[in-house]
Amino acid sequence: MSVAIQFDPIRLPPEAEALRAEVRQFLKEEITAGTFDPNGGSRDNPEFSRKVGERGWIGITWPKEYGGQGRSFLERYVINEEFLVARAPTRKHFTADRQSGPVLIKYASEAIKQDILPRIIRGEVSFCIGMSEPDSGSDLFAAKTKAERTDGGWLINGRKLWTSRAHEADYMIGLFRTSAPTHDNRRHGLSQFLVDMKTPGITCRPVLHPNGNYEFNEVTFDDALLPLDNLLGEADMAWKQATSELAYERSGSERFLETIQVLMELVDVIGENPDVREAEGLGRLVAQLHTLRRMSISVAGMLHAGKEPVLEASVVKDLGTVWEQALPSVARDLAAFVDSDPGNRIRFEEVLARNITIAPKLTIQGGTTEILRGIVARGLGLR
Amino acid sequence: MDEAESLVRDAATRIFQDLGDPQTLNNAADDAWRAPLWSALEEAGLTTAWVSDELGGAGAGIGSGFAVLRVAGEFAVPLPLAETLLAGWLLEQGGIVMPGGAMTVAPTRRADKISLVDGKLSGTVRAVSFATKVDHIAVLADDHVALVSAADCLCRDGLNLAGEPLNSVDLSGVTPLQIATLQNGVDAKALNMMGAAARAMQMAGALQTVLEIAVQYAEERVAFGRPIGKFQAVQQNLARLGEEAAAAIAIANSTAHSIETLESWADDGVYLDVASAKIRVGEAAGQGSAIGHQTFGAIGFTKEHILHRFVQRLWSWRDDFDNEAVWAAELGRRVAAKGGEGLWHGLTAA
Structure with missing residues (x-):
């Protein structure tokens, strides 16, 4: 094969x-x-x-x-x-x-x-993850925020962006540049650090979601000094260290259950006697969800067995996030002709509204659809 | 996959490579390949994997039978192998000894019912695969299994999208060769589930091959000065195909495992796996076939290329033992009856 x-x-x-x-x-x-x-x-x-x-x-x-x-x-x-x-x-x-x-x-x-x-x-x-920057999102290895080694520790200067919950976090695991990329490996030169968010020189500025939610931050590092001990693993080698972390980050149920409440409310709003259109639509959603869960558990089993199923994890995240993102609009269609009691309906509409507004971010955070499909293509031997 | 399953898998793969290669069959001017291939499968015991030794089968077990079907799908085998396996399985549930030779099974649609009155069958079934090419039909009639000589039935000619026999069979007035009461809680629902699971596994195998040949072609075919697999648009398409194949393989494998270990055919978890497999693999068959064709371009849309052998069977198998829509409507009704919280409890109990 x-x-x-x-x-x-x-x-x-x-x-x-x-x-x-x-x-x-x-x-x-x-x-x-x-x-x-x-x-x-x-x-x-x-x-x-x-x-x-x-x-x-x-x-x-x-x-x-x-x-x-x-x-x-x-x-x-x-x-x-x-x-x-x-x-x-x-x-x-x-x-x-x-x-x-x-x-x-x-x-x-x-x-x-x-x-x-x-x-x-x-x-x-609590922790946040400091990866993306103004000029480095999906292209992680373009990160510029610098960590310079001095006698007293690592001096950090630069900016992280889209950092979720940085303003509430006690610590960050940050990705900083410790040396320039090399000619034959542009991934070289980045290192992981533990950052105490109370370190002087760190400031968080809110970047609000379209609905006004405060999740994203711009985190500025202005001569923030970290202890020497806070370098995690080997300097310049973060690209090697991040691989197995991604399999954990990408294959979990949070990659398809984020909008699950919509499905559960849909079942209740449709009621015990769905018409054939509602029943078929519901059945397809459940079959797709059950398949995703089987796949996710399969990846969990591989992680448990000490394997690094990076390709399989990317498959789960892409299929899962596309599914959970589409779920609110599919549910909206299926419920269009339902005559249920007003109480049920109001609850459904509330849950639907909340999930429709968050849906766009699901295929962006933690690796975009396009990046994931690139990884799958590589796994197929195409790159 | 345990050791027995991988042995069976290897045996099946060797036979199909030697005697059932898709390109060779595609080029063949006649049916001369058919008899040697079938004999090799029979001799290896692959046609009776689901029948115990005592009843004249190979006693290979449920998991091994599904492993054979996956390989058969990978080669788009144009023989009634799945049908013979299913018929053997059904006869086994009544303790009827295998007659030998190729068989098929009926009914294949949940809406079709055959009854048994005074030792004679009554009713017509639609969409029976290979009915005109087999010696025997295993028929589920009420709570009985009946072994019927295909020559005794009135079979209406018909073909599926891959050009294989797909017949309406009028069983009215037919006296079965043997009749036995079904055991082990097997009923019409169980037969429908077993057939759906078998087709899901064949489709998963076929999708895997569509993926493999499409990836290989994208690496070899040069356009605009590069292999087309270097273009991001093509890569993204093939990644989608890979994901659909992965979903199909995952749920088909899971379903085979559930059936292999089931305690009762009435178990909700087994039903959820089978229904999900038929629905999700059917969806993957549609999307995967489309991407396969898009990758090959014009050459894939020719009789000389092997792609159609897989795609046409994927299209056809989607419909056998009820299509995605029928399964989805039934699954949806079951879910609706248990409410939103019941949905999650059902998923986690499976």
Whole structure:
């Protein structure tokens, strides 16, 4: 076989399903207790993150020496999807749990690991990712923000842009230029750093979404001095370090469940006796979603087995984000002729409106459609 | 894939490479390839993978049978292999011994029903593949399985989009050679699911080949001074084809696994896998075929090129054992009956 795209039929193991029951019970209790409202309120909820931390559900796969539980990636998968579907306010710990913590485990000094990992696990600190810049978005390796080595540490100067939640984050994992690209490798010369966002010389400026939401920032570094110890991994070699991180970032259920509430509300608004058009439309959506979930779990199984399924992860993210992006408009069509009671209808319309307005970003963040298809084309041997 | 499955896969691949190569078959002036290919498949036990040793089969198991079907799809095999496997599987559910030779199975549409009255069959079924080319038909009638001689039935001539027999079969008044009560909870629904899963696996295999030959062509064909695979527009198309093939392979594999390990045909999770496979692979077949043709341009739209062998079968197989729309409407009704929260519970329980 010349084309090696692999999706083995992986099923979540019994311990993961047992955990699912616990997670559902926890979410039910927290909703009842008023800790969060699935239909509204802020996605940032420090109290919720602290409670999740108490359960041991942040950094659940991390080594025990740092407060983790050394449990399987498939168990984390279950927690993640249940939180997403319940619209649990995970913002404070989400990024740290998914990718920043794993980067620290792999590349940070022992002192940093001892200091920060237990605090992530308790749900006390949040991370942002400093990659894009004014002249470097999809083309990550064009990043210009500089890190200069001085006697006292690394001196950072430049600007990051589109940095989600930088204004709320305690730390950033930033990608900075430590030397020029080489003639035969334009990816050379970038390094990853741990940045304490309270470092003097760092300022965040809001860049609002079209609906007024504050998520993006422009982060300016003006002679911000980082300790020498904050270089993560090898200088100039970030391009090598980022590969496995991407497989984690791109294959998770957040790449197809972002607008799932629309589908659940659609089912309720359509009611128990759909006409054939509604039923067929609904059936197709469910078949597509079920297929995506099977694919995503298959990738989780490969990650669990220690493989680096970068191609497969890109396939999941492209299919998943295109699907979740289209979902609100498909649902809008399917519900067009529904005569349901006004209460149901109003709720559906609210959920629909929220998701239609966020949909465009889904195929941009974390790797655009075009970039992902480029990766798939490379995997097919075309580049 | 376990060891037995990969052995079966390798055996099937060798036979198709030697005796069923798509280009060779495409160039063939007559049907001389047919008998040696079928004999080789029979001798290797691949036509009876789903029948136990006791009933005259190879006893290779459900997973191995699906592995054979995937390879058959990869080669667009123009023989009633899937049909014989399915017929054998159905006969097995009644404990009927395999008669040998090529078979097909009926009904293939959920709306078609055959009944058994006083030892004789009654009713007509549509869209039975290869009915005019096989010796026997395994028929599900009420809660029985009946082995019927194809010569005893009134088969109306018809062809699918790939030019293979696709017949209406009038079974009224036919006395079966054997009749047995169905066991293991197998009913008309189960047969429809098994057939849909088989077609999904064949389609996944065919899509994989369409992807492979399209990628290879894009690497070789030069236009504007470069291989066309160097153009981003072509790369993006082929990436989409790769994604559709990947989705098809993933859900078809998952479905085969569900059927292999099922405890009951009434299990909602098995149903969700089968329905999703028939719907999603059918969609992938449509989109993937279109991209395949777009990549090959004019040469792909000729009889001499092998692309049509895959595309025409993908188009046809979409319709067998009910098409995407029929499955989607049924799945949609089931989901609607359980409400929004029930939807998520159903997905995670599968």
